[in-house]
Amino acid sequence: MTPEPGAGRWADAIRVAALLAADPQACVGIRLRAGAGPVRDAWLRHLTDRLATGTPVRRCPPGIGDDRLLGGLDLAATLSAGRPVAQAGLLAEADGGLVVVPMAERLSPGTAARLAAALDTGTVAVARDGFFETRAARFGLVLLDEGLDDEAPPVALTERLAFDVDLRDLALRDIDGATASDPARRTPDRAMEPDDASEAVATLCAAAEALGVASLRGPLLAVRIARLIAACDGRSMLAEPDLAEAARFVLGPRATRMPAPEQPGDDAEPPPPQASPEDERPPDASADEAASERQQAEPPSLDDVVLAAALAAIPPGLLAALAAGQAPARGGKVGKAGAAAAAARQGRPIGARAGDPRRGRLSLLATLRAAAPWQALRRSETGAGEARAIIVRPEDIRITRYRQRTESTTIFAVDASGSAALERLAEAKGAVELLLAEAYVRRDRVALVAFRGRAAELVLPPTRSLVRAKRGLAGLPGGGGTPLAAGLDAAADVALAVRRGGGTPVVVLLTDGRANVDRTGTPGRPRASEDARAAALRFRAAGYAAILIDTAPRPQDSARALAEAMGARYLPLPQADARKLSAAVRAAGEAA
The missing domain is CATH 1.10.8.80 (Magnesium chelatase subunit I, C-Terminal domain)
Structure with missing residues (x-):
């Protein structure tokens, strides 16, 4: 009876679990693609059951802080002893065992870098709070990847791991009764x-x-x-x-x-004829039997x-x-494309720094940690006894640092001139509608700038209303000249207003790059091209993230040169399907 494909994959997964349990450090680790559920839990039970008795297993949440991950100052022991007392971190606690990371696709680059360094060296070094310490940290890493197709854990970690197992489409019926050749312990x-x-x-x-x-x-x-x-x-x-x-x-x-298939060279000489079993077979032998004997005579x-x-x-x-x-596909990040920005009193805590508590939030633990190593010296200097337990000075004050994602605004600048209308304005509108829908899912704001005739117009100010955006796009007429410089200036003005408001602007320019109206509204291709290039250089100097989508039937050198002058990513519309357009906008926002 031929086993089901799911049962075979589960058997391989169990075999991998047994190998990982036999020597976590040799295997380095595994990326397990599976959502939270009974299948993943069953695999983790197989893994832990095969570990030697006493092997440490630690769970590492993706948002873990450096103090817990690497180790640091034991605040209570330090205050009691009057001298720095170190505390082991999670990686040192997992020495000789496993570190399990749920939701690994959400690991920050900093945490991934620290995990990768520990995997490479087998040690963790901590140098802060007045002491330096190195501890052994030899462990195997289990990344539980719960992301979608375009989400993935950091490549810096996945390429270091020996195994990559995908159990996303397995159900309980696929694993019931499945067995695997389990290596000896x-x-x-x-x-x-x-x-x-x-x-x-x-x-x-x-x-x-x-x-x-x-x-x-x-x-x-x-x-x-x-x-x-x-x-x-x-x-x-x-x-x-x-x-x-x-x-x-x-x-x-x-x-x-x-x-690649093997191809013999042109100058290769045919092999000399040799006696084969076919020559000694009776005339009525079948060709299949001869081929079978030939395969047996020449093993792979x-x-x-x-x-x-x-x-x-x-x-x-x-x-x-x-x-x-x-x-x-290697995956990437999804969600809001806003850039990370520092914040004084709200957002995600990312540590502490010396500062004035009137300009931020006091970090009590960090303040005590900074003051603790100096207590014995300060007591001897001031003559204070045990009655005053802690002596805190202004230089010890620490305030919490925060980081939050700024709101992203995608600004569509659409060429509605006669050349675009005659060629691909309808397809450009379709592409913009797809991007609008993607922006709406990410809860980003969108704005629409159209340029044709002699000037540019802000058709839709930044908004979250998908209905308003589609209505403004549907009513966009086509025809007239191509005031490309005016369109770039208008898009840059909107981007500047978004940036001043604390947001992250991303400009998506849809044009064929052939300007024929200058900044003053006067027709003339040479002057219009010079103005367009000057506007593109001004745009690049401002540092806005941008994508230029070439709407011509065939990719144009003028559009490619304009994208280079803008510092924008160039994407021809004939090759820009919905997925590529959305991924390009998202990547531009993250790089902003």
Whole structure:
């Protein structure tokens, strides 16, 4: 009976859990793509059940602070002793075990960098609050990825992990009764010499190159996992199944292209004729039997076996995309595209700094932490006894720092001139409607500027009303000249007003880049082009995030040059579907 595909994937996931439990540090970790539910909980139970007794497991929330993650000053002990007393952080507590990160797609770049540094060095260094300390932090990392298709944990972490397992479309019926070949619980043989498996290393490197795995971490991790598989199965030497399984688990999910078919060279000489089993067979032997004997006489090479195993691990959807020559999507952030900005009294706390409490909120713990190391010295200087428990000076005062996302406003500047109306104004309106809908989902504001004839017009001031935006777009007439400079000036003025109001402006300019009306409203292509370039340079100097969508039937050099002068991303409309347009606007907002 052929097992169901879901049962096979679950069996592989359990096998990966057993390997990770056998040696978390050798595996580095796993990215588990699965939403919160019984399937993910069952996998985590398999993982923890296989850990050795006493192995520490710590959960690391994505918004964890540096004090808890890395360690710092033990405030109570320091105040009691009158000298700095260090406290271990979460990573040091997890030494020799696992760190589980739920909602890993929400990890901040700073936290991801600290996790990556600990994975690379196996230590955590803390240098602050008057002391320096280094602690061991050798652990395996479990990233629980609950994001959508365009969300992903930081690449700095995922490329360091050996395994990438996707359980998003599995249900309980897929895992009931599924089994996996569980490696024996024994200490891996760490005394293996690298030279003992030189052929295995070359084979895995060749498979990684064929699959387009650019990072050297891929084949290095595959070699490490192959040795772990052999050691867990009680063997000191690598075998073909070890390499195939390691390639399937490590290299398959990292594939970015299909292997190129082997083509003989033009100058290759045909091999000399050799006697084959077909010559000795009776005349009535079938061709199928001859082919079968030929395959048995020529077994596949080790490289072919390992590469085939890695290809078998690629998900069907990704395999189809690779066959079509498309690179796999790596994901990105979704949600509001507003830039991060400092705030004095509201937002997300991001630490503390020295300052005046009248200009911010007092951080009591940070103030006590700054004052604690100096208590013994200050008591001896002032002659104060135990009656005055804590001596706080003005330089110890700390205020809380906050960060919040500013509101994003997408400003659409639409070329409604005669050339655009004759060519692709209708398609440009359709693209703008798609972007309007995306902006509405993100709860961003939108504004609409149209330019045609001799001037530009603010059709719609910044608003959150999708109905008003669509109504203004539908009533937008076309025809007349192309006052491109006036359109850029109007968009820049709206962006300036948004920035002064504390928002993040993102300008989306839809034009073919062929200006023929200057700033004064006088027709003339040379003067109009000069004014448009001057307006584009002024726009770039202001530092606004922008995208230029070329609305011409074919990409125009004039539009590309204008985008370069503006410092904007260039995107031809023939290649700009809804997904690409939305992703471009979102990326521009995040970079603002």
